[in-house]
Amino acid sequence: MIKGYKDGSFLPNALISRIEMTAMLMRTLSEQSTHASTDFADDRLIPAWAKSYVAAAYDAGIVKGRGNNRFIPEATATRAEAVTMVLHLLDYNHKAK
Template structure:
């Protein structure tokens, strides 16, 4: 009788597992909205390396602009910068998902806030801001001649 009970339990567990797998939404890897996107290969590669990740709802939103908080998070991932620290921007609270990323970036010296005491974590990062952060992280020297090849107006602080 015990043998039949074990067999029935195994069969029930197998059927339950099969049902769960049959009806569960399955994503091969990563976000659900990148499969047909032109950057899918890069997104998948970077995700597999831990450099980026999607949103909690399972999307990546590849056509959205990148925010300042998202950019410093990616920079920290690339640089393996997981230093802890504190910041006192008026718009960055310790409970925000990006707090430690912002603190690590600022404490590493490649990122700053604004003169008004804000960081503007949700603002779209500009090309100039991103370039300055990358240059600071790489320890590059300022070279005003390098800005001459661009047709857009570059802020003085980014030249």
């Protein structure tokens, strides 16, 4: 579910970005999308490694954009976003069973 960075570091005390949070949550479901892009206005800012997670999370209703349909991938996830995403994940997982 949680992976470190390419240089082998983990950075447990670092803030978490929206893409990192989304990827971790979607790994709990073992779900990725086959889409090579998302419907977010700032899709070009989402790294290639994360697009399938973000697309799957969006399709499942787990993640939403911020203003003007932007995902803002490198922004720090707020506590409110984290709670909302976890609740949507739990709801999605419950409905899938």
